[in-house]
Amino acid sequence: MTDPRALAWPPAPIKTERLVLRESEARDRAAVIELNASPEVGTYLGGPRPRAELERTVPEVPGQRPGFFVVELDGATIGTIQLDPHDPSPSGNRRLEAGETELGYLFLPEAWGYGYATEACSAALDWFAGALHDEPVVLYTQTANARSMRLAAKLGFTELERFEAYDAEQWFGVWSSVTPPA
Numbered sequence: 001m002t003d004p005r006a007l008a009w010p011p012a013p014i015k016t017e018r019l020v021l022r023e024s025e026a027r028d029r030a031a032v033i034e035l036n037a038s039p040e041v042g043t044y045l046g047g048p049r050p051r052a053e054l055e056r057t058v059p060e061v062p063g064q065r066p067g068f069f070v071v072e073l074d075g076a077t078i079g080t081i082q083l084d085p086h087d088p089s090p091s092g093n094r095r096l097e098a099g100e101t102e103l104g105y106l107f108l109p110e111a112w113g114y115g116y117a118t119e120a121c122s123a124a125l126d127w128f129a130g131a132l133h134d135e136p137v138v139l140y141t142q143t144a145n146a147r148s149m150r151l152a153a154k155l156g157f158t159e160l161e162r163f164e165a166y167d168a169e170q171w172f173g174v175w176s177s178v179t180p181p182a
């Protein structure tokens with residue numbers, strides 16, 4: 001699929017205090033399979049996917065698209081961040097208008113609880129704001145996903161609405177690097 005956004009890709013690797021964000025490579029394939037097969041990671045994302053299916057279908061270099069970052073800690077892949085074109089389904093005008101880019105994040109459970117997701121997502125959002133001139137970013141997460149809800153708040157997402165979908169309450173929020181006038 002061609003990306004409708006004028007996103008210059010890939011950027012130079014982004015270094016934070018503890019992490020590196022970079023485009024994916026063949027060596028990330030095992031971690032991408034693990035992220036999608038992990039029951040813990042999949043708890044609020046419709047469940048894990050069968051490992052055998054992932055082994056068959058994940059490309060040799062996974063996630064080759066603008067906005068797909070691999071997050072590395074001391075040379076090991078610990079998660080991925082996606083800044084994908086916004087899919088406003090289930091549809092809603094407000095959600096359609098809120099922004100054209102949607103943030104997603106998946107981290108391996110052993111990397112939870114150290115602030116890595118906050119550190120990496122903040123850096124990815126800063127990069128995005130610079131790359132696309134302060135366009136807003138939207139985020140969906142289940143309200144039952146307490147870690148994700150805390151992360152969204154720390155990153156500065158604000159709630160636009162809650163709605164029911166996939167038999168659960170969903171949270172829809174927006175982030176902008178531009179502070180609205182007081």
Ligand SMILES: CC(C)(COP(=O)(O)OP(=O)(O)OC[C@H]1O[C@@H](n2cnc3c(N)ncnc32)[C@H](O)[C@@H]1OP(=O)(O)O)[C@@H](O)C(=O)NCCC(=O)NCCS
Binds near residue numbers: 042044111118151
């Ligand atoms: C959502 C997800 C990325 C959050 O991971 P996380 O590690 O909890 O997120 P953070 O990076 O914000 O880490 C925060 C925790 O690290 C702790 N921490 C430890 N050292 C820290 C430091 N140096 N700096 C900041 N926080 C630190 C914080 O106190 C906090 O702990 P708490 O959860 O007990 O309050 C992770 O749970 C995940 O990958 N889930 C599965 C995928 C998913 O559901 N994605 C959502 C849909 S897009």
